[in-house]
Amino acid sequence: xxxxVRENExxxxxxxxxxxxxxxxxxxxxxxxKMYPICLSYANRKEEGMDILQEGFIKVFRQIKHFQFQxxxxxxxxxxxxxxxxxxxxxxxxxxxxxxxxxxEVVDEGSGGAVENMALEDLMTCLYRLPEGxxxxxxLYAVEGYNHREIAEMLGISEGTSKSQYSRxxxxxxxxxxxxxxLQR
Numbered sequence: 001x002x003x004x005v006r007e008n009e010x011x012x013x014x015x016x017x018x019x020x021x022x023x024x025x026x027x028x029x030x031x032x033x034k035m036y037p038i039c040l041s042y043a044n045r046k047e048e049g050m051d052i053l054q055e056g057f058i059k060v061f062r063q064i065k066h067f068q069f070q071x072x073x074x075x076x077x078x079x080x081x082x083x084x085x086x087x088x089x090x091x092x093x094x095x096x097x098x099x100x101x102x103x104x105e106v107v108d109e110g111s112g113g114a115v116e117n118m119a120l121e122d123l124m125t126c127l128y129r130l131p132e133g134x135x136x137x138x139x140l141y142a143v144e145g146y147n148h149r150e151i152a153e154m155l156g157i158s159e160g161t162s163k164s165q166y167s168r169x170x171x172x173x174x175x176x177x178x179x180x181x182x183l184q185r
Contacts, residue, residue: 009073016064028057031074035081041127041139042085056084082144086154089136126173137162138169 012030015023036053043049059080067076127135136155140146141162146154148162155162 006069010069013064013067013069013073016061024061027060031077032057034074035077037124038078038081039085041124041143042082042089042136044132048088052085052088053081055088056081059084082140086136086140089132090156126176129176130169130172134165134169134172137165138173141166 012023012027016027032053035056036049039052039056040046040049043052056077060077063080067073127138130138137151140151140154141148148159148166151157151162152159157165
């Protein structure tokens with residue numbers, strides 16, 4: 001099975017390199033539904049998520065000649081989509097007051113609890129409610145696995161702001177979850 005997936009990936013990459021529109025459409029249809037939720041987790045609105053997705057796939061098609069078949073094609077596309085979301089954030093950063101440095105007490109990250117035990121649907125609902133800066137840092141740290149130093153470099157913020165935004169995101173999500181649990185009782 002693994003070998004047939006690799007052969008399919010090779011055929012998609014080769015067709016895209018040649019500029020075959022049908023193969024490009026096939027690649028898009030294969031991976032867009034997996035990448036759209038990632039885009040949404042970084043976006044403020046569904047339309048913005050779709051913009052990030054479209055922009056990301058334009059980059060995929062421009063860069064596909066550089067794919068080396070080291071790792072999966074899906075993982076390679078995911079990295080491009082995440083970096084496109086970061087670029088999108090940077091591009092509109094000055095128009096929004098999303099990353100104002102706020103120094104919020106850092107919550108103990110090993111404390112466990114509500115956020116760690118949330119259902120995916122609840123997590124996504126909370127993610128959409130987060131301020132853009134906190135959502136961006138939360139996604140990069142908790143979902144994508146970057147450390148605060150890397151996030152600071154990517155977003156052009158201090159490491160302390162990255163930690164503060166992550167703490168803010170966790171605190172808000174815990175509060176929202178506990179409020180929703182109280183409402184369900």
